[in-house]
Amino acid sequence: MSFQCPRCNSRNIAYLRTVMKVGATVGAVGGAARGASTAFAGSQIGATVGALAGPLGITIGRVSGAILGGLVGGVGGCALGAQLGERLDRHVLANNLCLVCGHRFNLPT
Numbered sequence: 001m002s003f004q005c006p007r008c009n010s011r012n013i014a015y016l017r018t019v020m021k022v023g024a025t026v027g028a029v030g031g032a033a034r035g036a037s038t039a040f041a042g043s044q045i046g047a048t049v050g051a052l053a054g055p056l057g058i059t060i061g062r063v064s065g066a067i068l069g070g071l072v073g074g075v076g077g078c079a080l081g082a083q084l085g086e087r088l089d090r091h092v093l094a095n096n097l098c099l100v101c102g103h104r105f106n107l108p109t
């Protein structure tokens with residue numbers, strides 16, 4: 001990062017990740033919800049593949065497909081939410097803190 005304090009030109013800048021954390025959490029929840037539909041598709045595929053191995057294979061395939069789908073959705077949503085949160089923190093909420101003069105500022109967009 002090559003930005004600096006607009007008041008004292010110090011490059012000693014801290015970044016407060018308040019919204020980024022919230023964004024990551026919300027994104028993870030939203031992603032998991034979206035992943036639920038993926039999980040459903042995953043369980044369908046898993047059941048189809050598992051059917052080759054008999055009734056037990058159907059159950060195992062269904063469960064593992066659902067877990068995988070939910071996991072993928074959750075991770076993707078978390079990354080997306082964190083990205084969005086970081087943008088809000090840096091450019092909107094003045095969460096960049098100068099460690100020299102204590103000035104809080106937004107990054108230029």
Ligand SMILES: [Zn+2]
Nearest residue numbers: 005008098101
């Ligand atoms: Zn400063």
